[in-house]
Amino acid sequence: MKNSSLKFSSLLIMFCVTSLLFAQEMDAEGCKDHPFFNRLENYYIDGCKENYNEYEFMMGNDKTQILEGTLIDILYTYDGPFGPNLPSKLQVIRNYENAIAKMGGQKVYSRTTDDGGWTGATFHLQKDGSEYWLGIYDLINNPVDQFTFVLMTVEGMKQEITANEMFEKINSGLPITLYINFETGKSAIKSDSENIVEELYQMMNENPDLKILVEGHTDNVGNKYSNQSLSEKRAASLKTALVTKGISSSKIETVGFGQDQPLADNSTDEGRAKNRRIEIKKI
Numbered sequence: 147m148k149n150s151s152l153k154f155s156s157l158l159i160m161f162c163v164t165s166l167l168f169a170q171e172m173d174a175e176g177c178k179d180h181p182f183f184n185r186l187e188n189y190y191i192d193g194c195k196e197n198y199n200e201y202e203f204m205m206g207n208d209k210t211q212i213l214e215g216t217l218i219d220i221l222y223t224y225d226g227p228f229g230p231n232l233p234s235k236l237q238v239i240r241n242y243e244n245a246i247a248k249m250g251g252q253k254v255y256s257r258t259t260d261d262g263g264w265t266g267a268t269f270h271l272q273k274d275g276s277e278y279w280l281g282i283y284d285l286i287n288n289p290v291d292q293f294t295f296v297l298m299t300v301e302g303m304k305q306e307i308t309a310n311e312m313f314e315k316i317n318s319g320l321p322i323t324l325y326i327n328f329e330t331g332k333s334a335i336k337s338d339s340e341n342i343v344e345e346l347y348q349m350m351n352e353n354p355d356l357k358i359l360v361e362g363h364t365d366n367v368g369n370k371y372s373n374q375s376l377s378e379k380r381a382a383s384l385k386t387a388l389v390t391k392g393i394s395s396s397k398i399e400t401v402g403f404g405q406d407q408p409l410a411d412n413s414t415d416e417g418r419a420k421n422r423r424i425e426i427k428k429i
Contacts, residue, residue, distance in 0.1 A: 172190040172191075172225060173190050173191040174191050174192060174193050174194060176194070177191040177193065177194035177220065178191070178194075179191075179220075180218060180220075180295075180297055182245070182249065182297075183242065183245050183295075184245070185222065186222070186233060186238065186241055187226065188224055188225060188226025188227075189222040189223065189224055189225070189226075190222070190223060190225055191220055191221065191222060191223075192221040192222065192223040192292070193220075193221045194218070194219060194220045194221065195217075195218075195219050196216070196217065196218045196219070197216075197217060197416060198214075198215070198216055198217070198416070198419050199214070199215075199217040199419070200212050200213070200214045200330065200367075201213060201214075201217055201281070201296060201298055203268050203279055203281050203296075203298075204255055204257075204264065204266065204267075204268050204281065204283070205254060205255055205268060206255050207257075212330045212331065213279055213298055213300055213330070214300070214327075214330055215298045215299050215300040216298065216299040217296065217297070217298050218295075218296070218297045218298075219294065219295070219296050220294070220295040220296075221292065221293075221294055221295075222292065222293055222294075222295060223291065223292045224290065224291045224292065232289035232290070232291070233289055233290050234258075234288055234289050234290065235258040235265060235285045235288045235289075235290055236258050237290075238282060238285060238290050238293060239256050239258065239266070239267045239282060239285075242267070242269060242280065242282050243256075243267065243269065246269045246271055246280065249271055249273055250271065250272070250273065251269055251270055251271030251272070251273070251278070251280075252269065252270055252271075253267060253268070253269050254268045254269060254270050255267065255268045256268070258285070258288070264283060264284065265283075265284075265285045265286070266281060266282050266283035266284065266285050266293070266294075267281070267282050268280070268281050269281075269282075276299055276300075277299070277300040278297060278298065278299055278300070279297070279298045279300065280295075280296065280297050280298075281294070281295075281296035281297075282294070282295060282296075283296060305324065305325045305342060306341075307322075307324070307342065307345060308345055309345045309346070309348035309349040309352060310349075312345060312346065312349045312426070313349045313352070313353055313356075316349075316356075316358070316426060316427070316428045317428065319428070321361075321425045321426060321427045322425065322426040322427075323409075323423055323424075323425055324342055324346070324423065324424045324425070324426065325342075325419075325422070325423055325424075326339045326342055326343070326380075326384065326423075326424050327339045328380055328383070331368075331376070332376075333376065333379035333380045333382070333383040334383065335383055335384070335387060343384070343387050343388070343391075344391075346384075346388065346426070347388055347391045347392075347393060350388060350393045350397065350398075351392065351393065356397065356428065357396075357397045357398070357399075357428070357429050358397065358398055358399070358426050358427065358428060358429060359398075359399045359400070359401065359426070359427045359428075359429045360381045360384050360385055360398060360399070360400045360401075360424060360425075360426060361377075361381060361400075361401055361402070361403060361424065361425040361426075361427065362376070362377030362378060362379070362380040362381035362400070362401070362402040362403065362424060363377055363402075363403050363404070363405075363407055363408075363409075363421060363422070363423050363424070363425065364376055364377050364404055364405050364421065364422055365405060365408070365412055365417075365418035365419075365421040365422050366405040366408070366412040366418070366421075367418065370404060370405060371404075373404040373405045374402060374403075374404035374405075374406075375402070375404075376402075376404070377402030377403055377404045377405075378400070378401070378402030379402070380402070380424065381400035381401060381402050381424065382400050384400075384424060385398045385400050399429065405421070408421045409421055409423070
């Protein structure tokens with residue numbers, strides 16, 4: 147009896163490993179699991195993308211929050227035997243909830259019932275100095291034959307530029323394009339862009355005769371009129387930050403152009419990220 151149990155266990159392990167390897171062979175080209183999480187058995191990756199983007203995470207009943215950062219989006223599809231072992235919505239969510247808990251994270255919200263809204267779960271994790279948000283969404287059918295895995299590392303688009311580099315460029319008649327990170331949909335400057343503001347201050351402080359025009363620009367997501375207002379407020383917010391540091395307000399003018407002067411194609415994530423910018427010009 148003992149030998150029979152061992153043989154059964156060995157066969158079960160071999161079956162699980164074979165199923166995983168087979169699923170991985172079916173993965174879309176260039177796609178792979180995130181190293182934090184093991185995939186569920188018999189699921190393969192139907193598609194994936196990774197870029198800097200915004201994403202709307204589910205935070206409660208009829209409550210969402212748009213976050214910005216490096217986004218990994220994976221579509222998992224079931225390809226195993228259909229029957230009683232096909233995972234339920236709760237089973238899929240529990241799999242990721244347990245993994246998050248082992249790393250010190252927690253579940254923020256989940257919903258498994260079909261009541262006219264989307265179903266899935268949102269998790270939060272702080273690990274190795276980074277902040278992560280995980281969404282397991284689009285759990286349409288129960289049992290689950292397909293779901294979306296969304297993992298965002300919250301951060302701003304990083305830019306390294308010195309006061310000297312800024313002055314050389316602007317003094318030659320060229321505009322300075324700055325990717326200052328603001329709170330999503332707001333004009334408050336995030337702390338991770340303080341270094342850019344400081345370098346801009348140093349440029350102004352070291353060149354007291356310099357006068358500048360601060361231009362605010364947005365992508366085309368949302369309402370055209372609200373984007374216009376947002377671009378004006380963000381330009382004014384940068385002026386306020388420089389004046390607070392000691393630069394005379396008479397040396398800074400501001401204007402907003404909303405979504406009307408894009409640098410790149412607004413139909414792509416990368417293009418929209420480039421269009422959300424501040425431009426500095428010499429006047």
